[in-house]
Amino acid sequence: MAERLHITPIGDDGMYILDTASWRVFRPVMDKEKCIECGMCMAYCPVSAIKGTEDKKYYITYDFCKGCGICAAECPKKAINMVPEGGQE
Amino acid sequence: MNYIDVLRESEDMVTPGMSACQGCGGELVLRTVLKVAGKNSIIGIPPGCMAGAGVVGWNYSNGLHIPVHIPLLDNTASFLTGLSQMYQRKGRPDVNIIALAGDGATADCGFQSLSAAAERNEKMLYVCYDNEGYMNTGYQRSSTTTKGSRTSTTPIGSVINGKQQQQKYLPLIISMHSVEYCATASPSHMADFVAKIQKGLEASKKGFAYLHVFSPCPTGWAYAPEKAISIARRAVQSNLFPLWEMDNQGYHLNFENKTPISMEEFVKGIGKFKSLTEDDIASIQNVVDQRYRLIQRICD
Numbered sequence: 001m002a003e004r005l006h007i008t009p010i011g012d013d014g015m016y017i018l019d020t021a022s023w024r025v026f027r028p029v030m031d032k033e034k035c036i037e038c039g040m041c042m043a044y045c046p047v048s049a050i051k052g053t054e055d056k057k058y059y060i061t062y063d064f065c066k067g068c069g070i071c072a073a074e075c076p077k078k079a080i081n082m083v084p085e086g087g088q089e
Numbered sequence: 090m091n092y093i094d095v096l097r098e099s100e101d102m103v104t105p106g107m108s109a110c111q112g113c114g115g116e117l118v119l120r121t122v123l124k125v126a127g128k129n130s131i132i133g134i135p136p137g138c139m140a141g142a143g144v145v146g147w148n149y150s151n152g153l154h155i156p157v158h159i160p161l162l163d164n165t166a167s168f169l170t171g172l173s174q175m176y177q178r179k180g181r182p183d184v185n186i187i188a189l190a191g192d193g194a195t196a197d198c199g200f201q202s203l204s205a206a207a208e209r210n211e212k213m214l215y216v217c218y219d220n221e222g223y224m225n226t227g228y229q230r231s232s233t234t235t236k237g238s239r240t241s242t243t244p245i246g247s248v249i250n251g252k253q254q255q256q257k258y259l260p261l262i263i264s265m266h267s268v269e270y271c272a273t274a275s276p277s278h279m280a281d282f283v284a285k286i287q288k289g290l291e292a293s294k295k296g297f298a299y300l301h302v303f304s305p306c307p308t309g310w311a312y313a314p315e316k317a318i319s320i321a322r323r324a325v326q327s328n329l330f331p332l333w334e335m336d337n338q339g340y341h342l343n344f345e346n347k348t349p350i351s352m353e354e355f356v357k358g359i360g361k362f363k364s365l366t367e368d369d370i371a372s373i374q375n376v377v378d379q380r381y382r383l384i385q386r387i388c389d
Contacts, residue, residue, distance in 0.1 A: 016143045016150040018106040039093040043279045044318050046109070046117040048124075052097035064105045068112035068307075069315030 020047065024067035026082035028060055034079035041071035041080060092283040099124040104152045109142040112314025114304035114321065117276050118218045119144065119189055123155070125286040126214075130185035131172060133158045135165045135199065137191035138306075139218070141225045163198040165190050166206035166215060173212050185290055186213040192233040193223045196259045207266035210296040214289045217259070218304035228309035232257040235329070236376075237369040239361045240309075250364060255376050260301040261384075264335040269296030272334035272343075275303040277322035281332060281343055292336070303330045311360020320359065327355040328381040329373075333388055342388040352377060 042050040042058050049065040052058050072080040102123035109116040115138050134140045144152035145159040160168035165188050173186045195217040223229040230240040230252050237251040245251055264271035270292035274282040289298040303321050307314040324330040332344040352374040356362035
């Protein structure tokens with residue numbers, strides 16, 4: 001805000017980033033024993049909070065996950081569980 | 090390349106934290122379109138949920154890693170026409186010119202400029218995320234809202250019981266403008282959706298490409314956010330939202346629906362349909378069946 005360089009924002013300057021992780025009531029937890037690394041959760045995640053590594057393994061990042069539960073509902077192997085936030089680890 | 094590989098390996102062009110609701114279909118559409126389009130793109134997002142969720146940026150901040158413009162609700166296509174013409178003249182036809190508009194800015198307010206740009210066959214990809222209403226301002230009805238939906242301008246009460254009119258089927262209207270490419274897509278059928286974005290981007294170098302994407306809205310439609318994808322899937326399975334595409338070879342049906350589910354099954358669990366009468370369901374079913382028969386006949 002201090003430097004008002006542009007009227008129309010361009011490129012990577014001054015990103016608007018909201019702490020959407022604070023909205024989360026349930027957190028998705030992946031059970032790697034059931035997971036078959038199909039990547040469906042990554043494709044359906046609206047926030048792109050599920051990332052894939054180069055060797056096609058998938059993991060959940062919690063920095064911006066809103067806890068909508070789409071990944072848990074769409075997982076073909078039911079390998080993602082929604083766990084209450086702030087409860088038992 | 091498999092669509093999962095495309096999505097995994099491409100960079101996310103959108104800010105990680107944007108203020109779209111939990112389980113927002115529009116956010117999924119935006120991120121998927123821009124993942125496939127990549128860095129060499131310019132996007133115009135008219136007022137609507139995706140603009141309101143901070144993607145266009147507030148207070149001199151930005152919500153995307155690519156240049157983003159916020160045209161008016163009714164001039165998205167004409168705004169991007171100017172942009173597209175400028176890039177052609179500068180000798181940079183490789184830049185993807187993309188519009189991402191809601192159904193209000195496409196079917197209602199922006200229809201005149203959209204129709205004109207489609208007829209002129211301007212080089213751009215116009216993506217409409219159809220959440221069946223003006224969600225950003227609290228779900229007013231639009232012309233693509235399904236009959237019987239509870240909206241804030243067509244409430245359920247003693248005088249009327251939700252929206253009284255049938256929805257307007259926009260993708261067929263746009264395809265009749267003899268555009269380069271026109272298709273419908275649903276986030277539930279991701280492989281088909283990603284392939285259509287790629288085809289649309291390719292066609293946008295030659296002329297006008299239009300993509301109509303179904304986008305369920307948990308807040309407006311009143312359902313639990315985790316059901317978003319399954320509702321989109323049921324919309325395709327019930328023939329409410331058939332998947333087809335039109336290119337210069339003609340029309341093609343992408344999802345041959347052998348055993349469609351009934352409208353009764355589709356509306357289950359969606360709050361905005363909760364006081365539909367049997368007559369309402371029958372009349373929606375009638376329109377849906379007619380539309381699907383029409384699409385079956387024009388597709389080869």
